[in-house]
Amino acid sequence: MPASRHILVLYTGGTIGMQQSAEGLMPASGFADRLRARQAEHPGQDLPDWQFQELLPPIDSANMNQANWLAMADAIRSASARQGCAGVLVLHGTDTLAYSAAALSFLLLGLPTPVLMTGSMLPAGAPGSDAWDNLFGALRTLHHGVAPGVHLFFAGKLMHGARAGKLGTASLDAFAELPRRREGQRATDLPPHLDYRQSRQQVALAVQPLYPGIRAAQLRAVLDSGIRGLVLECYGSGTGPADDAELVAALQQAHDLGVVLVAISQCPQGHVDFGIYAAGGRLAACGLVSGGGMTREAALGKLFSLLGAGLSQQEVERWLALDLCGERAD
Structure with missing residues (x-):
């Protein structure tokens, strides 16, 4: 891919720019100056020219929401179209980094500019950060050049934005591209x-895992x-308590009223195939659409974008069942 020489940061x-307060680590402004100072201390790193933009107020990513996704997408579109940036680096907290990477993957379909997202497990300046x-x-x-699309970069690894997930909190190597089976016809x-x-507009969505003993009333x-879409986390290959007539009826009635229902697997390497088990x-x-091997983050982000x-x-x-950016297929 062509090298990107002018980058928007x-x-x-997120943690990367947090500073200690009496209440614990808190988001802080002024990170651009810290970044410039660090770069000046280590010249000759073969870095592109960059400019800095801060979305205010900076947040702990545990507070990330759809409005933040839309604000990020707006800033990235502006950087690509009006500011002449050849690439965008998003600095983001790790708690919801995979969610935002997936959401932006679908909000920015067709964007000619590569977008990388990263963060850190320890704040800049902390020992061992x-x-x-x-x-x-x-x-x-x-x-050095990255293909267009949204990517997650962490611990030296470049990952697909709609296929990555956070695996833990005890290691600096906290993210991986999840090894789920991928399939699906690519949208041409x-x-x-x-x-x-x-x-895009904000939309009410929910994620609901199935578990032994879940009741229809719940x-x-x-x-x-008031939700318009539900990501239902099923067992294994897409099963659930289908002998519970009330629960099945609740799903059917919601679908009849226009709620979009997409099924994914709870298993880390799971894949929904409704044809295996009765x-x-x-x-x-009941109207559930198979999410194939999509992650929770990808299914939620795709549902939000659509x-x-x-769309009706x-x-x-229809578009849930097709691969739009590599979320269902390589």
């Missing part, structure tokens, strides 16, 4: 309303809360 907050290695490593990767042409230049409470087939008959574009239930279900 988009700072959203991974902050500068991740940040400068990501800048060098952009400088995207409709204009899914293009990265199109705006699921119905989620479905009746229990899975009964759930599919429903936020104003039928249109959303």
Whole structure:
């Protein structure tokens, strides 16, 4: 890929820029000066030219929400179209980094500019911190050339934005591209309303895991809360308590009222295939769409992008079943 020589560094907050307070680590502004000072202390790193933008206020990524995703997407579009940036590096907290990477993967479909996202497990300046290695490593990767699309860079690894996940908190090597089976027909042409230049609206969504003993009333409470889409985390290959007539009826009624239902597997290497077990087939008959091997983060981000574009239930279900950016296929 062509080298990216002018980069926007988009700072959203997160551990990488946090500073100690009486209450513990807190998001802090002023990270651009710290970045320039660190770079000046270590010249000759083969880095691109960069400019800095801070989304205010900087946040702990545990507080990340759809409005923040839309603000990031707006800033990235502006950097690509109006500021002439050849790449964007997003600095982000690790708690929801994989969620944001997945959401932006679908919000920025077709963007010609590569986007890398990174953060750190320890704040910049802390003993043994991974902050500068991740940040400068990501800048060098952009400088040498990265394919368009959204990527996650962490601990020296470049990962697909819609296939990565956070594995733990005890190691600096906290992220991996999850080894789920991937399949799905690739969408050949995207409709204009899914293009990265199109705006999105916030939309009420929910994620609900199935578990032994879940009651229909509990699921119905989620479905009746005003949501427009549900990511249902099923067992194994897409099964659940299909002999619970009330639970099945709750799903069917929600689907009949226009709620989009997408099924994913709870297993770290799981893949939904409704045709294997009768229990899975009964759930599919309620209107569930198979998410294949999509992660929770990818399924939620894709559902947000499709429903936020104003698509109908039928249109959303159609595009959920197709691969849009590599979330379902290599």
